[in-house]
Amino acid sequence: SEKICPHIALFPSAGMGHLTPFLRLASVLLSNNCKVTLITPKPSVSVAESAHISSFVSAHPEVNHLAFQLPSLQPPNSSTNDPFHIQFDTILRSVHLLHPLLYSLSPPLSAIFSDILVAAGVISVAVDLGLPHYTLVTFSAKYLSLTAYISIMVSDPTKLSCSAEIEIPGLGPVPVGSIPPPYLNPNHLFTSVFMSNARALPGVDGILINTFDWLEPETLSALNSGSVFAKFPPVLPIGPLVPYELKRNEECQYLQWLDVQPKESVVYVSFGSRTAMSKDQMKELRDCLWKSKYRFLWILKSNKVDKDDKEDLDTLLGHSFFEDTKNRGMVVKRWVYQQEILAHPAVGGFVSHCGWNSLSEAARNGIRVLAWPHHGDQRVNAEIVKKVGLGLWESSWGWGIENLVKQEEIQKMIGELMEDEKLRITAKKVGNEAKKAGEIAGSSNKVLMKVLRGLVK
Ligand code: BUP
DSSP, X not given: OXXXXXXXXXXXXXXXXXXXXXXXXXXXXXXXXXXXXXXXXESOSSHHHHHHHHHHHHHOTTSEEEEEEOOOOOOOSOSOOOHHHHHHHHHHHHGGGGHHHHHTOSSOOSEEEEEGGGHHHHHHHHHHHTOOEEEEEOSOHHHHHHHHHHXXXXXXXXXXXXXXXXXXXXXXXXXXXXXXXXXXXXXXHHHHHHHHHHHHGGGSSEEEESOOTTTSHHHHHHHHTTSSOSSOOOEEEOOSOOOOOOOOOSOOHHHHHHHTSOTTOEEEEEOOSSOOXXXXXXXHHHHHHHHSSSEEEEEOOSSSSGGGOOOOHHHHHOHHHHHHHTTTEEEEOSOOOHHHHXXXXXXXXXXXXXXXXXXXXXXXXXXXXXXXXXXXXXXXXXXXXXXXXXXXXXXXXXXXXXXXXXXXXXXXXXXXXXXXHHHHHHHHHHHHHHHHHHSTTSXXXXXXXXXXXXXXX
């Protein structure tokens, strides 16, 4: 690879959905001879975050890791008790404390790459230190444009729900049903964090984003042509960020089980690291898998934060389900190596909440997806899944956290997911395009190399 040696500070916000793309980017930067300072907020919300930070840092002793001790702040009066939302806000409000940590680094920094969820705070730190500042967007370009549009152009978001869709210039209509409900409430903590960072975007030098040209061509060119917002920094697609190798120092039963399943026969079911399903929905899904003929690997979460997730599987799903399905299914209630699962030849389809990282992993592996969005950016992502032929989405299911979907409906969609030959082929095509983007001559790699070259004085 080229010899490029800038020193870059990486600063993720909270949750595995944010940490993961930063660690992947860190790994790419290291392999391109960059020096990396990784700043991680402490304490983290989940055990998964702290475990991934320690294992990354011990695998890469050359990384300068700074734990950023968060002060205990009174959360503002707010309509959420979601620990991740509160942590987003705490980190954003503490960013000014970064200054002394970064001032004295040696060699001096060449740039800061900060999470979009801290961009508004990092801008003045970067200006004070005289450093280029790029923000990393961990979601899709389409969700970025929706968020930026609402933050900049919509004076009264509470009125949005009166229309069926909003028209974003250069981007076409977005159904109001795809807008995360908190966005209609400007006082919601999730909304204030997203909106204040989006409004600050004209102050960053560039927006790195975990997507690729082929996946979202219209959105990327609309954002970059100035037809959406006149003053918008360059939007630089560098995805899908490639998973780095994770050291496994334990036996994983589910991977051994996958090893003996027929090719593309298993339905992988997971709703990401922050989505707990209601007990009623869990039962519908259980009954669907029980009655269906497909093999399955189901990652179950009954609590939003991993350390609170204590109920055992028999209590949640009943013993007879496990007795009856033991030869064709597995349920796991712990952190799994999802990137290895999605790369496994036995996996045929993925029932997913449509977290952007999960989708980018499905895309890289050409695995077809049944989109079942639960909250946040996930309905916007589901539209992309359907549009590019990566998978299916039944939009009438609504938001997973609000509506109960019956077992017959889930079964019908899983049948389609596994049997539709056309879908199998279009998903593989997405896989080829995603891999191509990351190759040396690929669109995403070229964009990132250009940014890095620009940082060498
Ligand atoms: Br759960 C789980 N193993 O057991 P998303 C997740 N992951 O490797 P989220 C595992 O965490 P937001 C597990 O591969 C992906 O890279 C998964 O990120 C990995 O969804 C990441 O898909 C999860 O973006 O975050 O965590 O719900 O809501 O911020 O999108």
